[in-house]
Amino acid sequence: MYAKPTRIFGFITKGGEMLEVFLTEERKKLKEEVEDFVKSVPRQLIMDMDADKITFPKEWVAEAGKRNLLGLRFPPKYGGRGLGWVDDIMVAGIIGKLTVSLTCLYALVSIVGEALNVFGNEAQKEKYLKPIIAGKMWAGEALTEPRGGSDFFGATTTARKEGNYYILNGQKRFTVGGEGADFFLVYAVTNPGAAPRDSLSAFIVERDMGVDVKHVYGLMGVRGTGTARIYFRNVRVPEENLLGEENTGSKIFYKMMVPERILSGGVAGARAMLDIAARYANKRKAFGFNIRTFEAVNFRIAESLTKLDAVSAFAYAVGKTIDDGIGTPGYQRRLVSELKVLATKVFWEVANDAMDNMGGIGYTNVYPIERAVREARLPMIWTGTNDVMKLIIQHEYYKELLAQEIEGRDVESDVPLSEEEAAEEKVYTDADQEKAQAAPES
Numbered sequence: 001m002y003a004k005p006t007r008i009f010g011f012i013t014k015g016g017e018m019l020e021v022f023l024t025e026e027r028k029k030l031k032e033e034v035e036d037f038v039k040s041v042p043r044q045l046i047m048d049m050d051a052d053k054i055t056f057p058k059e060w061v062a063e064a065g066k067r068n069l070l071g072l073r074f075p076p077k078y079g080g081r082g083l084g085w086v087d088d089i090m091v092a093g094i095i096g097k098l099t100v101s102l103t104c105l106y107a108l109v110s111i112v113g114e115a116l117n118v119f120g121n122e123a124q125k126e127k128y129l130k131p132i133i134a135g136k137m138w139a140g141e142a143l144t145e146p147r148g149g150s151d152f153f154g155a156t157t158t159a160r161k162e163g164n165y166y167i168l169n170g171q172k173r174f175t176v177g178g179e180g181a182d183f184f185l186v187y188a189v190t191n192p193g194a195a196p197r198d199s200l201s202a203f204i205v206e207r208d209m210g211v212d213v214k215h216v217y218g219l220m221g222v223r224g225t226g227t228a229r230i231y232f233r234n235v236r237v238p239e240e241n242l243l244g245e246e247n248t249g250s251k252i253f254y255k256m257m258v259p260e261r262i263l264s265g266g267v268a269g270a271r272a273m274l275d276i277a278a279r280y281a282n283k284r285k286a287f288g289f290n291i292r293t294f295e296a297v298n299f300r301i302a303e304s305l306t307k308l309d310a311v312s313a314f315a316y317a318v319g320k321t322i323d324d325g326i327g328t329p330g331y332q333r334r335l336v337s338e339l340k341v342l343a344t345k346v347f348w349e350v351a352n353d354a355m356d357n358m359g360g361i362g363y364t365n366v367y368p369i370e371r372a373v374r375e376a377r378l379p380m381i382w383t384g385t386n387d388v389m390k391l392i393i394q395h396e397y398y399k400e401l402l403a404q405e406i407e408g409r410d411v412e413s414d415v416p417l418s419e420e421e422a423a424e425e426k427v428y429t430d431a432d433q434e435k436a437q438a439a440p441e442s
Contacts, residue, residue, distance in 0.1 A: 049224025065135015096269030179226025221374030
């Protein structure tokens, strides 16, 4: 049973999902749709995915498409609902109650679909975007290479133009959805002499064009997503499958990174683990008391709840910022990166605190806590590691900070020293040091 709605600082919380008070009737209905879908998912599917008995859940994808729950942000003419980021974050969060694996697959339609919707021509949208929204086809996102990792622009997969075709050679790894993919969105070098960001192009490569797919990974968690290594050995891709213009792959990549990272903001999955641990603490007795009365336990619960409410509020605020087109692209990029760092870190901390509150039983498969801990580790290193996100955050922040004059009160001068005395003490460079040493003593 879900808790009754509670107003907190202008937001409304229910079941760990925090939305703004002006939650619309349409959004309430969408929540009910998604909750109904989540309840309908067979328990055995989750067990079999985690045990690697199912490498890709085709039936789940088909059912999500049938219910029109994929690609919500895209135009109705392609099967979407024309909704916004707030809706997408909400739905991804609710699906997160199942597993990170299924959230990842839900997000993949939003990610690949973003590239197709923004950069694809009409024929490409009809042929590829429509069927993935309907759950009738699947797309794999081929970004990472064996030597690449976070160095995306160091890609070595090549695409050489030959007549009306591009000849692709190379390989990609950690391709989510690769096992079930009908086609792949692939980045390859088309201009090897150019700067890395001007050298790549994006291609829609159908599996039947000769892509070799290998399921080779034993993952710690987030299993069942069909994560594969894929090989291109003289794969002939017709020129009409070039996405956007040649050598503009970086523009497509940056656009795709918004859904890649912003959909890490849904925290309903972490909240579900907190709820399990909290109910356990209310029942479990030690030393004659319910363990929820022990500060070591209830403080962790309070801290977890605070973190989840905070990151959830921030997630919807970021979603609305982008929906409303507020701020520069750099500002939005910073917020999305901040959200990715905060949300994934909080998920990891909450899952671990839930295990601490459960004790030894939390380390077993009697509860889903141990699976959540295994799954929570991946989001911190996918779609650009959190360290890379921090580089983006500080880079965009400094661009904003140094490009503007100080607004409002300059609090740096609110010190007991006079302006002249403070200036003598503010030594930043060798020149400042020489100047300070040459100054007459007062």
